[in-house]
Amino acid sequence: MTTEVVVETLIKAAIVIGALLTGFAYLTLFERKVQARMQQRPGPNRVGPWGLLQPAADGLKLFFKSSSMPAGRDHFLYLLAPLISVCAALASFAIIPISGPGTLNLFGYHIGWYIMNANIGVLWYFAVTSFGVYGIFLAGYASNSKYSMLGALRSSAQMISYEMALGLSLVPVFILAGSTRMVDIVNAQHTWWFILPLLPAFFLYLVAGIAETNRAPFDLPEAETELVAGYHTEYSGMRFALFFMAEYINMIIVSSIAAIVFLGGWWGPFGILPGPWWFLLKVVVLLYVYVWLRATLPRMRYDRLMALGWKSLLPLSLAMMMVTAVVVVAAQGGA
Amino acid sequence: MAETRIAQEPFGPGPQQDAVFGPEHEPETEWMELNMGPQHPSTHGVLRVRLKLDGERVRDADPDVGYLHTGFEKSFEDKTYTQGITFSDRMDYLAPPINNVGFVSAVEKLMEIDVPLRAQAIRVMMMELARIASHELWLGTAGLDLGVYSGFFYAWRDRELVLDMNEAYSGVRMMTSFTRVGGVAWDLPDGWTDQLQKFIDVMPGRIDDFESMLTANPIWKQRLSGVGVLSSRDAIEAGVTGPMLRASGVDYDVRKAFPYSGYEDYDFEVPLGNAGDCYDRYVVRVAEMRQSLRILQQALDNLPGGPWLTSNRKVALPPRSELSKSMEAVIHQFRLVSEGFKGPVGDVYAFVESPRGELGFYLVSDGANKPYRMKVRPPSFCNLQPLKRLVQGVLVADVIAIMGSMDFILGDVDR
Numbered sequence: 001m002t003t004e005v006v007v008e009t010l011i012k013a014a015i016v017i018g019a020l021l022t023g024f025a026y027l028t029l030f031e032r033k034v035q036a037r038m039q040q041r042p043g044p045n046r047v048g049p050w051g052l053l054q055p056a057a058d059g060l061k062l063f064f065k066s067s068s069m070p071a072g073r074d075h076f077l078y079l080l081a082p083l084i085s086v087c088a089a090l091a092s093f094a095i096i097p098i099s100g101p102g103t104l105n106l107f108g109y110h111i112g113w114y115i116m117n118a119n120i121g122v123l124w125y126f127a128v129t130s131f132g133v134y135g136i137f138l139a140g141y142a143s144n145s146k147y148s149m150l151g152a153l154r155s156s157a158q159m160i161s162y163e164m165a166l167g168l169s170l171v172p173v174f175i176l177a178g179s180t181r182m183v184d185i186v187n188a189q190h191t192w193w194f195i196l197p198l199l200p201a202f203f204l205y206l207v208a209g210i211a212e213t214n215r216a217p218f219d220l221p222e223a224e225t226e227l228v229a230g231y232h233t234e235y236s237g238m239r240f241a242l243f244f245m246a247e248y249i250n251m252i253i254v255s256s257i258a259a260i261v262f263l264g265g266w267w268g269p270f271g272i273l274p275g276p277w278w279f280l281l282k283v284v285v286l287l288y289v290y291v292w293l294r295a296t297l298p299r300m301r302y303d304r305l306m307a308l309g310w311k312s313l314l315p316l317s318l319a320m321m322m323v324t325a326v327v328v329v330a331a332q333g334g335a
Numbered sequence: 336m337a338e339t340r341i342a343q344e345p346f347g348p349g350p351q352q353d354a355v356f357g358p359e360h361e362p363e364t365e366w367m368e369l370n371m372g373p374q375h376p377s378t379h380g381v382l383r384v385r386l387k388l389d390g391e392r393v394r395d396a397d398p399d400v401g402y403l404h405t406g407f408e409k410s411f412e413d414k415t416y417t418q419g420i421t422f423s424d425r426m427d428y429l430a431p432p433i434n435n436v437g438f439v440s441a442v443e444k445l446m447e448i449d450v451p452l453r454a455q456a457i458r459v460m461m462m463e464l465a466r467i468a469s470h471e472l473w474l475g476t477a478g479l480d481l482g483v484y485s486g487f488f489y490a491w492r493d494r495e496l497v498l499d500m501n502e503a504y505s506g507v508r509m510m511t512s513f514t515r516v517g518g519v520a521w522d523l524p525d526g527w528t529d530q531l532q533k534f535i536d537v538m539p540g541r542i543d544d545f546e547s548m549l550t551a552n553p554i555w556k557q558r559l560s561g562v563g564v565l566s567s568r569d570a571i572e573a574g575v576t577g578p579m580l581r582a583s584g585v586d587y588d589v590r591k592a593f594p595y596s597g598y599e600d601y602d603f604e605v606p607l608g609n610a611g612d613c614y615d616r617y618v619v620r621v622a623e624m625r626q627s628l629r630i631l632q633q634a635l636d637n638l639p640g641g642p643w644l645t646s647n648r649k650v651a652l653p654p655r656s657e658l659s660k661s662m663e664a665v666i667h668q669f670r671l672v673s674e675g676f677k678g679p680v681g682d683v684y685a686f687v688e689s690p691r692g693e694l695g696f697y698l699v700s701d702g703a704n705k706p707y708r709m710k711v712r713p714p715s716f717c718n719l720q721p722l723k724r725l726v727q728g729v730l731v732a733d734v735i736a737i738m739g740s741m742d743f744i745l746g747d748v749d750r
Contacts, residue, residue: 035484035485038485039484039485039487039488039489040488040489040492041488146367146369146370147369150369150388150391150731153390153391154391216482216484217482217554219482294484295484295485296485296548297482297483297552297554298478298481298482298483298549298552298554298555298558299481299482299554299558299732300554300557300558301557301558301730301732301733302391302730302731302732303391303730304557
């Protein structure tokens, strides 16, 4: 039995990693295409039909690039940093149930639609994603470059600050669902998606999530017009690609969690699509929002960003948490 | 400390003297020196700025120019007056027609030549188109510096229309070299005025679109308002001109103050700011684009007929048709093409309003067929002067906003 569980988990992990890496590749294409349309240009259309092979071409290019390394680097940390980033990003997907509520019946086995149905649920995501800060910070520290260092400082400050707001914005969901287990949260949304009662929390989560993933308009750590490329200035070739990968996979994960905790995960309004498709659709819509924001908004300034995080998002998240708690308790008391 | 020292000699210490970085100003904490440029994504060319940073805050800055030195001023001395026109294009490569006009008006002033009305109107149209193109480019790149990715493409799309018109008129998209001493090289081609009318009709909407994206955008306002405030006094002291000066509330536009090329006949306003910050510079430039469209419409409506080049055969080539009939025309043609024309002894200063400010050409002639000395008063170089003062105490991100709002062209800084 235990061997079976191990094998099952390993196979599922391999599938998820493969899917995430493909998803990352096509997310770059998606972003470039959507952004191009918003900017009145066609976007990549040379490699394959509609540029569908562009990610492969990019990947090959990065793979065959010579990887130059800066002098005076801390060699071990320099090599370790991109690995931490990408591993943290990949690991956090383990808790995401892509469908449900039942299991997938295959060859006589009942296989869950997740790698891990942990009772700590979302907390796993927070734990692992905080680990990702180390990747970025060590990259800046080990590169022996001032631009990298500034990017790393910004990034760690930003990610640590916004993790608070990110975490607190999800607490109302836990209160409503009565669990942090992902599957329970989704099942609690069978009739009503949590976005309806918790709309402010959803927006708080979205803003904090965008800041957490260092995306525009909060892309200060790699603000290319200020800090050249921020923490990964000194990385090239495949090592750069790993950072890039981590950023995009984090986008997918933040969107996935939003889809699960606010948008009802695999539940669709009419049941016309099977669960995984609903989930995918919601994630793509959220990713579209990411791209849309990037094409529209200027970048915020560092101090304003911190002010927004500590002075606006954090108090608002706390207030939202209090209000939800009071309402839930009042409703239970009344019933 | 460092601040008071700088207030005493605002623009004194260059990189060689290094007074501000000297040992007597060594602070208790160690400052990080960041070398921004000459190859940095947002120095718009090859400006180098040495920043002293205290965390993200800039304590001191030391701009260093000279990485794009071209020697145009010296090269002018080696070319005849007609040949010199092609140099003027390349100094401020974002508004070549205005440089063309600036250079030939210096020569015309020296030679005391009148320019036909039609040529003046064509020059005005080309200059205002160049102003719009330059401001569009500024909008695009300054926006890009602050993370407005799409704005860059919108601005580029609109600028493209101007480049198309440049091409239709002069055959070249950027380095037009369309002026000649005493007029312009060619008459307007067929259909060009329709193209211009279409441009004038479409542009207000395009500018509105751009403004709807940025003008009231809270992030955009946060990034620019109150950043890089330059008082009118400081601006005048540093010799700042153009939109940057007008954003500080000083009403000085060469087109109004010292009209040239018939600008006194056009009805337009000079947009002014009052805060003198980056946001006002943005507002002023956008408003200037609208004014340029007004001028273009008036120039188009009242386009005079007649010749587009002076009939003074001492400076202007005779028309082809005369060559087969008149011996004199052949002689003029030969003289002008082989050695050009000689100017009287003397010196003149002619200046025009470029998108960046007052662009002046000081021309000294010793009676030869080329300038004895040419000194250009570049708006970009003068507008760069307050940089050191403006960036002290701001954040690194603001340095980018301030440098972006200055709209300098390194080709113009390092002649």
